[in-house]
Amino acid sequence: MEEIELLAIDIETTGLDPRDHRICEFGAVKFNSLGEIIDTFSILVNPGRSIPFPAYK
Numbered sequence: 001m002e003e004i005e006l007l008a009i010d011i012e013t014t015g016l017d018p019r020d021h022r023i024c025e026f027g028a029v030k031f032n033s034l035g036e037i038i039d040t041f042s043i044l045v046n047p048g049r050s051i052p053f054p055a056y057k
Contacts, residue, residue, distance in 0.1 A: 004033040014047050022047035 009028045015021035027042040 005038065006031055006033070014049060014051050022049060024051055 007028055007030050009026070011023055012025035012027075013021050014024050023045050024047040025042070025044050028040070029037060030039040031037050
């Protein structure tokens, strides 16, 4: 059986409105068909604006 590698990516933003908010973090995980992690990557990005404090209830 051929080994398959997959890549999952995650993008964090300063909010949900693409006109006003920007990407602030990018992450990726490369894994095989057994679910074993092969490699990871994460980087913080300067969104050019303040990051709002989360309003948890």
